[in-house]
Amino acid sequence: MVELFIGGEWTAAADGGVREIRCPADGTLVATVDEAGPKDASAAVAAARDAFDRGPWPGTPAAERGALLLRVSALLERDKDALARAESLDTGKRLVESVYDMEDIARCFRYFGSLVATGGHGRVVDTGDPGVDSRVVHEPVGVCALITPWNYPLLQTAWKVAPALGAGNTFVLKPSELTPHTAVMLMRLLAEAGLPAGAANLVLGAGATAGAPLTEDPRVDMVSFTGGLVTGRRIMAAAAPTVKKVALELGGKNPNIVFADAAFDAAVDYALTAVFLHAGQVCSAGARLLVQEELHDAFVTELVRQAGAIPLGGPFDDDARAGPLISAAHREKVEAYVAAGLAEGAVLRCGGERPDDPALRDGFYYLPTVLDECTPGMSVVTDESFGPVLTVERFRDEDEAVALANDTVYGLAGAVWTSDAARGHRVASRVRAGTVWINDFHPYVPQAEWGGMKQSGFGRELGPTGLAEYQEAKHIWRNLSPSPQRWFA
Numbered sequence: 001m002v003e004l005f006i007g008g009e010w011t012a013a014a015d016g017g018v019r020e021i022r023c024p025a026d027g028t029l030v031a032t033v034d035e036a037g038p039k040d041a042s043a044a045v046a047a048a049r050d051a052f053d054r055g056p057w058p059g060t061p062a063a064e065r066g067a068l069l070l071r072v073s074a075l076l077e078r079d080k081d082a083l084a085r086a087e088s089l090d091t092g093k094r095l096v097e098s099v100y101d102m103e104d105i106a107r108c109f110r111y112f113g114s115l116v117a118t119g120g121h122g123r124v125v126d127t128g129d130p131g132v133d134s135r136v137v138h139e140p141v142g143v144c145a146l147i148t149p150w151n152y153p154l155l156q157t158a159w160k161v162a163p164a165l166g167a168g169n170t171f172v173l174k175p176s177e178l179t180p181h182t183a184v185m186l187m188r189l190l191a192e193a194g195l196p197a198g199a200a201n202l203v204l205g206a207g208a209t210a211g212a213p214l215t216e217d218p219r220v221d222m223v224s225f226t227g228g229l230v231t232g233r234r235i236m237a238a239a240a241p242t243v244k245k246v247a248l249e250l251g252g253k254n255p256n257i258v259f260a261d262a263a264f265d266a267a268v269d270y271a272l273t274a275v276f277l278h279a280g281q282v283c284s285a286g287a288r289l290l291v292q293e294e295l296h297d298a299f300v301t302e303l304v305r306q307a308g309a310i311p312l313g314g315p316f317d318d319d320a321r322a323g324p325l326i327s328a329a330h331r332e333k334v335e336a337y338v339a340a341g342l343a344e345g346a347v348l349r350c351g352g353e354r355p356d357d358p359a360l361r362d363g364f365y366y367l368p369t370v371l372d373e374c375t376p377g378m379s380v381v382t383d384e385s386f387g388p389v390l391t392v393e394r395f396r397d398e399d400e401a402v403a404l405a406n407d408t409v410y411g412l413a414g415a416v417w418t419s420d421a422a423r424g425h426r427v428a429s430r431v432r433a434g435t436v437w438i439n440d441f442h443p444y445v446p447q448a449e450w451g452g453m454k455q456s457g458f459g460r461e462l463g464p465t466g467l468a469e470y471q472e473a474k475h476i477w478r479n480l481s482p483s484p485q486r487w488f489a
């Protein structure tokens with residue numbers, strides 16, 4: 001049985017709740033895990049609070065905190081095959097993609113480890129008064145609730161855990177109830193690296209019963225959440241009465257803009273990975289293709305030819321290039337978006353159904369789907385379907401491309417393809433999104449900030465700002481020779 005991790009102890013759920021984890025690729029039982037409820041969430045917060053208020057971690061020198069993150073990075077490298085396997089069983093993701101993720105995760109810990117160990121830890125303020133010593137220092141925020149989704153389970157967790165610990169916070173982690181295993185493994189690695197008991201706590205379970213109590217608890221100082229827009233709104237409201245610091249990494253409906261002068265083969269190739277990687281279950285997926293009028297027919301024809309040939313299969317099928325969706329319910333949601341798009345006038349160019357391969361019958365597969373002749377306002381264009389569904393819209397010129405790209409409540413990411421460097425930069429600066437790629441799609445590095453504008457959220461992960469999210473700036477003013485002011489005398 002997989003248990004909760006509270007105050008440095010592996011602990012069964014207080015009410016005896018359990019949940020079965022099944023692989024989305026074929027429905028096989030992966031494990032049975034403890035299911036936390038409000039009592040467990042409260043116990044985990046108590047442990048994190050105690051570790052913050054009385055434990056050694058917040059007062060541990062930054063160089064030692066950084067060194068611990070570097071040790072965790074090395075342990076992640078050591079265990080990357082086992083971690084990748086666990087991630088693939090939980091998510092159905094191809095093993096090779098999970099291995100890439102584990103390498104990125106080790107890099108993330110390495111980056112924050114170096115940043116914390118070597119970074120500046122405050123500054124002296126020039127007040128102009130030699131009788132005053134004025135300094136600004138950076139302190140941890142306190143107890144952090146870290147709530148993460150199922151699509152990149154350990155990656156999203158690492159983006160929070162590494163900076164939170166690096167800054168000296170303690171935390172309670174609540175991973176998605178669908179994909180708990182790599183979070184469990186990370187807790188073991190943190191303990192092995194020497195993290196004091198209580199600094200890292202883990203509750204497993206549903207959002208409403210294990211997650212929501214963390215967002216309401218007055219002993220929690222900050223909530224960092226990655227997940228859907230609707231949940232993000234709920235979490236912001238739940239955190240309001242106790243005025244917690246909140247960071248939200250929400251969804252996206254990301255435009256991929258292709259001008260007629262783009263490098264054709266590369267643009268087609270990247271348009272495929274932009275949207276069909278991990279079956280479209282990527283927050284930054286390029287799910288809206290905006291293609292210039294004169295290129296439209298040739299581009300879409302070639303894209304559809306290649307999309308129709310993408311082999312589907314489970315995590316350990318070496319011939320597969322895309323896996324299943326996370327659950328039956330999620331596949332039904334994707335199907336409903338495609339049906340709505342067709343009813344609203346979109347033209348189905350490929351996919352639009354489940355594969356008929358009997359070998360895939362027990363998984364939640366859906367064929368890569370291209371919907372052409374889409375228009376603004378269709379629900380399949382405006383909403384995040386979070387599946388392998390590409391909508392295609394045409395534009396005539398740069399202004400129309402930018403207007404279409406920004407015609408969304410989201411602002412997470414986007415890309416522009418053109419061989420005109422000046423136009424690439426012009427369009428990148430006009431697209432309202434936290435990340436814009438020029439002649440590329442998807443790359444990110446831990447040194448550069450990641451996050452959304454508009455309803456894709458606020459706050460940034462990664463980069464120096466990703467560390468600053470978990471810090472409070474404090475001004476300490478010292479009067480070196482106090483004498484009476486006689487204001488009231």
Ligand code: NAD
Pocket residue numbers: 147148149150151152156174175176177205206207208211212213215226227228229231232234235249250251252282283284384386412451452456
């Ligand atoms: P989700 O919002 O359903 O769940 C995310 C997490 O929140 C889960 O752990 C869930 O149990 C928990 N949760 C649900 N209700 C809660 C509540 N009331 N209080 C506290 N916790 C609660 O999202 P999901 O389906 O797991 O993930 C997919 C979404 O995540 C997509 O919208 C995707 O775009 C987004 N995402 C964003 C980024 C980013 O960097 N911006 C990265 C990955 C995923």
